[in-house]
Amino acid sequence: MERLLTTEEIAEYLRVDVVTIRRLINRNELPAYRIGGEYRFTESDLENYLQRQRVGVKSAEPGSPLSGTIEAGPFFEWIHKVLQGKQTSPSDVVKSDRFDRFTDQARRVLKLSQDEAQRFKHNYVGTEHLLLGLIDEGEGTAIQALNNLGVELAKIRANIEIIVSHGDRVVLGDIGLTPRAKKVIELAVDEARRLDHHYIGTEHLLLGLLREGEGIAAGVLESLGVTLEHARTEVQQLLSKHAENETIPVPPVPSEATSLLSEGAPELICSSCNAHSPVYFHYCFNCGQPLKPE
DSSP: OOOEEEHHHHHHHHTOOHHHHHHHHHTTSSOOEEETTEEEEEHHHHHHHHHHHOOOOOOOOTTSGGGTTGGGSHHHHHHHHHHTSTTOOHHHHHHOGGGTTBOHHHHHHHHHHHHHHHHTTOSSBOHHHHHHHHHHHOOSHHHHHHHHTTOOHHHHHHHHHHHSOOOSSOOOSOOOBOHHHHHHHHHHHHHHHHTTOSSBOHHHHHHHHHHHOSSHHHHHHHHTTOOHHHHHHHHHHHHHHHHHHOOOOOOOOOHHHHTTOOTTOOEEEOTTTOOEEETTOSBOTTTOOBOOOO
16 A cells, blocks of 8 residues: 655645645645545655646756766665655664765764654654754754854744644654655765765755755755855865864874883974884884984
8 A cells, every 4th residue: 555645745745835735635636535634645646646737858957866876886876776765764764784874963963853853743754854953963064064154053943943834743653754855865965976975974964955955944044045056165165174174193102112212202203104203213113114303
């Protein structure tokens, strides 16, 4: 049996309000099931409705997940396949070993997004919940980028609270991602690939939310002056600064040389590996490179 979708899920997917969905039902344009005073929809009925509304066909843009970027490697191909699953939830991403390229912070964002959906009493995780998850996590490059762009995080939450209504029933257990939220994760993976990163962090999730462009999250961010271009530029600048500030760790002095170094005695520092050696050494005890007296 197909999974049944709620009115809110259909509205989120089509990016219209709930009233519009009810009008479509009343005009017999969108089939629905009436269950206990509420409407439910099948995915096949929604797909048939969309096919009837189709006014033109064009190929996917170069670089979009649908035109080959997700197929750029086994990982991208696999994640694309998984996200097409009917019941994919944030927990599926967090728990799966195959999602080990997501940083701990990115995984926390996904977990927190499900918590936000439950707080709203929603039985789906949409782009707005992912954005709230980013804010709740509170750290990482995404938050730094938003702060540097002059965005007040409290305004993001306030705007979402105004736009999104709360449900009337408590929702327990894992909650599925909406099609838009799945697309955001795919786009985040693709953003990491574009930047030649071997991980998916909060910054990639932020770029995915903006690049998706049609969900509630993208609308809220754009209303606060955040564009994809500005965010990309800020993320790249932050990552460049992080790389510049990284220091080469100093290897410990080999045990054979420990007895030769007394506290406070002058040392030579290897220009290749930064290891410390006694001043009378001609070669680094750690890497074997010649030592040059200062």
